[in-house]
Amino acid sequence: MSGNPDFTLTIDQNKYLPEGGQEVHAVVTVEAGGAPAGGATRSTAAAEVIIIDTSGSMDYPPAKMSSAIKAAQTAVDALRDGVHFAVVSGSARARMVYPAGEQLVAADAGTRREAKAALDQVRAAGGTAIGTWLRLADRLFAPHQDGIRHAILLTDGKNQHESPEQLDATLAACTGRFVCDCRGVGTDWDVAELRKVASALLGSVDIVAHPNDLVTDFQAMTEAAMGKAVADVVLRVWIPQTARLRFVKQVMPAVEDLTAKRVDAGPRAGDYPIGAWGEESRDYHLCVEVSPGNVGQELRAAWVKLVLPGSGGEEQVLATGNVLAEWTDDEAQSTRINPRVAHYTGQAELAVAIQEGLAARKDGDFDTATTRLGRAVALAHESGNDAIASLLGKVVDVEDPATGTVRLKKNVDKADEMSLDTRSSKTVRTRKEG
């Protein structure tokens, strides 16, 4: 591969532990700089599959289907020349919209025109089986495993025409094969279900409550995908023999627990997939449990490497960093809490508090809902997460944001509740950072 963007990896932590201390926390910031001279975004091979829901419900209201078609057409226009692409329509089974055969074609003025014309012929009918859509996308991407592989999936309903087990099996098969950003249009889809799909396929999930907003959203997603310069990056984490990796979480731009995605990578090391990268920066929170050492000893509690596995087995280490532990009897050192670790611990708790609060509200457990959503209000206020605070304000009446004193609103717009649920894991950086 000719020239990757410049990657940097920075570790932020307080390495000092009290005597007997075992828990080491660190925030790992991974930053990819601009594409190298010559423009890797032009030379990197890329493949894009656009999947739109064409189940019968997309006609109620009809604006949904017509907006989805318009959005898909905008996405087609945003593809740069040479990107291999296809458009898929999804109902109880998946169909090729363009091209006719099961393959990707290179984007140019002609294929873009044909694809948009084919989209004009799409009609809504049938049920919803998201797994079958993903299986077709996987077959389409199969000959293109060397470059960026990105899908957009739009749905308006629950996955009714296949079992959750079938969907899980499909997700397991598709993991690592392509990245998929998921969007739910309207308010009849299931947030947890779509979050599971996006999470397994390292993509984002969001709500587009109003069909009219689909066009701008699809354009932004496609442009972001076109900006990716390198695919399939992994975070490799080595820990000492007697240590245990408690968790690896992405914490910026959104909370995403990666712990269960581990793939063994040699003695005491595991790989955590972090997907495709353009010019961007993301933060990860690591927690390692180590065997206690003597005061004065220093330990490498984790060795973090950013690795690009090559197709021919020749992998590249793009950047590395150390998470350290040092035992001290100086309490001033061991009790100092790293502000970024504290901040992201709060952001992760915020996401959980919202999801639990909304679930309790749905189950009619209003006491729990009030407590959890109140806690969420306090955390959002304290951390300066204004976007979440404003979404919370549509579900609860806030009496005192500092203490999290709230009352549940009687009438909540379904779209507001789903927006809060979907965006609960979106985080902000610490306020003090410039």
Next chain:
Amino acid sequence: MGAPKTRERTCPACDVPVYPGEDFCEACGHRLGATVAACTACGATAISADGYCDHCGLRQPAGGDHVEIDARAAAGVSDRGLRHSRNEDAMALTDAGEGVAAVVCDGVSSSSRPEDASRTAADTGAAALAELLAAGTAPKAATRTALTRAAEAVAALAGDDGPHAAAAEPPSCTYVSALTHDGSVTVGWVGDSRAYWLSAGGGARLTDDDSWAGEMVAAGVLSEAEAQAHPNAHVITAWLGADADEPDPHVTTFTPDGPGVVLVCSDGLWNYLPEPAELASAVPDAVSEPLTAARSLTRLALDAGGRDNITVVVIPFSSPVHPTLEQAE
């Protein structure tokens, strides 16, 4: 994942592959070190180039953990102690004019890269003393100038740090120098590292600490013992570093009336043995065996707990008329 392959070693300095049996890198000449170093904790033989065990993660002892200088005319020992992960003290010894100059510095643990601060200060101070004495500068003026140069060198270290350095304190350290000349010794200091005169008759402390405890004692508020027992005892009130005031070196000259040794040390020693008489009686043969004396004092501090880095320099001073230093090469 590909099949595991034999780990290829590369030169830590230039990254070119190196092979078993080579002592130096073929490309850049970097010394490759022992091929089969074993971890001091778990015994594994795989140690990464950056000094951590590949098996248990423990950082391996570094080169500065125990250092000895034997210059015949004087000797020094610097040791990591038992409770710190690295040695942030530094010492330097040099011939200066007709005598000997010694500098001991103690890096401030809460600052960034304290070991760089102490190393830079000690080396700069000792080199300046040798140069100034050779140029005929008077001992007191040379001591003051050398300390000022060391302070400038330490202040210049700030700003070399990474993007997250802004929050950390700039590199800083204490400083004490001793210079023997014409039957006298001139000492200069900033901070709480000390110089003593030790003799059969007991001896004397030659420095007054720039510390909270030192100020309390000087002001008559607390007794020496009360002040040293206070939690603030080790808070220093003056140091070398970019965040320090313009250095205000204390300089004093002492003329012994008989044989003895000049002891220059960090608080890792004097925390346990603050009194000149205790120190003197611990090393009765220091005049003839300076290295043995420096080792013995270090051992005493380690046995007493070794809570801090320990640095001890011993300069014999046999008589004002025939200084031992003439035997130095």
